[in-house]
Amino acid sequence: MNNIKSVDVKIKDGFWKFYSDLNRNNIVGNVYERFKETGRFDALKCNWREGMLNKPHIYWDSDVVKWIEGIAYVIRNAPAPEWEKLVDEMIDNIAENQRADGYFNSYFLSVEPSKIFTNRDWHELYCLGHLIEAAIAYHEATGKDKLLNCVLKNTDMVYRIFIEEQSANFITPGHEEIELALLKLYNYLGEEKHLELARFFINQRGNNEKEEKTVQRQDNLPAREITDAVGHSVRAGYLYTAMCMLAKTDSDQELQDACNRVFNDIVNHKMSITGGVGADHSGEKFSYKYDLPNSDTYNETCAAIALALFAGAMQELKADSCYGDVIERVLYNGIISGVSLDGEKFFYTNPLEIDRKKYARSTYQPICERVKVFNCSCCPPNIVRTLASISRYVYTIDEDKVYCNQYATSKAIFKVGGKDAVLKQVTNYPYDGKITFEYSGEPITLYVRIPEWCVEYNGETENGFAKFELSDGESVAVDLPMEIHFIEANPYVQDNSGRYAVQRGPIVYCMEEIDNGENLRDIRLLENGTINIVKEEGIPAPVIYMDAQRRKNSEKLYSLKNRSLINFTARLIPYFSFANRAASDMIVWTMVE
């Protein structure tokens, strides 16, 4: 196996600085307020009793600790003493209420202590996985080890119960997450038992006689036999991420092959153009190949985040631009669509089309306005931790080979040949495609990902990267032509036949009723008409104005095909920025003439 690792950077300016600041200044606090109101933080005190308000829920701990993980990254980016104080209090509550044997889950400790580890679908190991991730992040950011110590006590108990005693009512968790967290913990501390426990959960999954085998929980097959992305899409993404990490740690080619198969299945058959995955709202799951509906797709924000994690883990298995392409698609579109531009409201699902008239029907329809909190509020804190750690996706390094996977005005410090090296990146991306690198340090080969969207790039590439030799003090620039592209989906994607998505650089565009009037599905964009690309206040990516046509209104229900069209100027906004003004119809896949 190779030795590719992610390199962290400081983001200095530009698109991801906008989101990094929005997170620090708004999202973090908004999620905090909503979680406080709903009693999620108080639940950590484990003193809820029947008859009190705000009864805890089996997954509340995961909401809270994902937020803590996010705060840890925020602190690492720059001090945030008020948040740190609050988190320390939360950690005190966890430490104080952790059971002597190490068990912690605020719901089971306060509501149903007799039910501990009796049902694999009750999210205990899922919550612990997030607790592990939070503990690592908080230790890394602050040096404080209280939460990490709690977690070590907890994982010791899990090791005893699941491996030594086999005394739980189940073998593997219904909702994956602990596997990747244990591998992170192993990578952080190097303790074999964490690796062993992760390996156990991955290897036993779909591979034991005791547990029912279900597509929904990805345990229909043993991990190494998986061919298709199936079932609940967040669970799937977390499992596949863990499989990559274990494949790397164990140099397990069979497991890596399974990861390749499932990654290809997702990106070739099951991913919306926004990077959203999990099209089937029933079961929040992957649908069959090429089933990518628009208005009734599910595309949970957490599933998009899980896909980024999976692609990020693949990127550490193999240097290939396809992973950065997927990460870019999902980061710029299907993840950040999950939060409003003021950082106050969230989408759980991320539809590609909204027709509010259809709400009169009884069929599933997406919500058209983001909300401040959900009952099952996994997505908002997942946004918090993702936006606070976008920096991890920029570079990977393998000895003296440095791969630039994402573009961001940033500064990276890493070691080459045992010595400090500094790589500065300056870009206006995604306004334009010019990216400049300034390097100081021992000689490196810089591989710059040439995005799949950049079909106009005509330089040489290796595995999708442009290759530059850089020595101390040298600079290099790439300039990615950034044209407007009309994208078609595979003919098997029946819902998009005859329709096209507008994409410029990494940004997928949409039209809203609020700009373009009703009956969005009837709009035809004119491929050869006037196109204006405009920088506008409040949206950190360009807005596009295009000549377009639509039919005249008619009294008749049916009439002869008629080319009598009205001209107008369509306003296309980045998909991620939809639903930021008022409830509105919206469309991504449009007609083009």
Added chain:
Amino acid sequence: MNNIKSVDVKIKDGFWKFYSDLNRNNIVGNVYERFKETGRFDALKCNWREGMLNKPHIYWDSDVVKWIEGIAYVIRNAPAPEWEKLVDEMIDNIAENQRADGYFNSYFLSVEPSKIFTNRDWHELYCLGHLIEAAIAYHEATGKDKLLNCVLKNTDMVYRIFIEEQSANFITPGHEEIELALLKLYNYLGEEKHLELARFFINQRGNNEKEEKTVQRQDNLPAREITDAVGHSVRAGYLYTAMCMLAKTDSDQELQDACNRVFNDIVNHKMSITGGVGADHSGEKFSYKYDLPNSDTYNETCAAIALALFAGAMQELKADSCYGDVIERVLYNGIISGVSLDGEKFFYTNPLEIDRKKYARSTYQPICERVKVFNCSCCPPNIVRTLASISRYVYTIDEDKVYCNQYATSKAIFKVGGKDAVLKQVTNYPYDGKITFEYSGEPITLYVRIPEWCVEYNGETENGFAKFELSDGESVAVDLPMEIHFIEANPYVQDNSGRYAVQRGPIVYCMEEIDNGENLRDIRLLENGTINIVKEEGIPAPVIYMDAQRRKNSEKLYSLKNRSLINFTARLIPYFSFANRAASDMIVWTMVE
């Protein structure tokens, strides 16, 4: 009010002879066998007791008596002694088991006698309505009055209970039907109390303090205040038909205005191009204006039949070709799609698109193969009685004005100025649009409907009819140019934006996977390509072959808009003939270039 009346004809040849023969020779017997197997006929003996097979259902009587009504029309068209013998036995069972006070419903008499008239949603008056229609038809066809006498006893009891005693638990029926049946009975026998009872049910509907007012049952508003077609679409169609009939009988302009409003609402906003209505599968109901989905539309066969009845009743209120247009649309498309070309199998719902891959999803999807019988098997016997009485739609007459509303090689005998007149019609419709009339009798004005589809007709029209003066021995012919038309739906019909239906004459076309391969939504028909109109064995209307294109298959999920297309010849078959070979995807609304 005018004095327009339907005139019955003998159908001699052509399209409707095909369906008339299919009905007599196949459908009638197939429905009989299925109803026999399921115990529906035996239920009339009212001797079912707990523990026996084939427990009757509250609506079984309606299934059986709609079939009897159909047999009556079959007998009127030509003797059918075996069927007549069987029907006589059924009538004996009804007469024998009718309660002394006149009540008859095999379910309530044998299963729940204590529940009689306790719940308006239990279909007792609905079943009685169909019994009335059967009794009239059977009396008219055979002169036998046993069933008619049962019905008169039954309606006397209903009059006493609902008007005199008001002793039922409800005032108006949940499922309309009895209203139109009572008006038919009044028109047949002239007894005031039947008119009074019909008037009572129509006037009390949505207009009394006792009953909950619901959109689903069309009782959200009193009849004269109705503006929109709402609720369960079969119930709605039967109510609106009765409203027309009462408006005519009572010269009730207010009621006629309500009928006009609701008719316009249906044909301008809520009717599939096949004439199917009731788009919302949840509640089998009319959806909101312009909500005309394709794969998940409901379009129950009975609702299409009810629309034909409604338009037929409107046609007797006012001479306007628009009613014949709707009847034609629904007869040639959305009604006969409900039965297979061998008369053996039926559709309950009539989708405009089938994508069998979507069956993997949990959302509502239409069945793609007709079946022999349904648990709720209202549609097959409704097909039987409709196909056996198509002849009633051909002409209406108002003194010496004769309106030809539908085309069929046929012979009509009627009175003009008190003397017998004979009008023969010869046509090859819908293969071509030439229709010849031969007349003998006192002078008449013949009004021939110029169909709305025939935009190429350039003669003069009056209310949509071409007008001819005809004296004894004269002939006249119209020749309706029958071009292939590409039809677009109103821009508000969002599901069809950018798509077109192919129509030639009255026939709406579709494409099946079995002819055209998979991914039907990706097909583009070439408007200016070669088009062949072919008469083929087994389908009583032409098949169309057209130059078409589709995209090449691609490995990629997303790619740049690409005009690389494959040419092929598409086979379009009449919509009514889909699903006659094997389970197959199907599409009506297609792309056209």
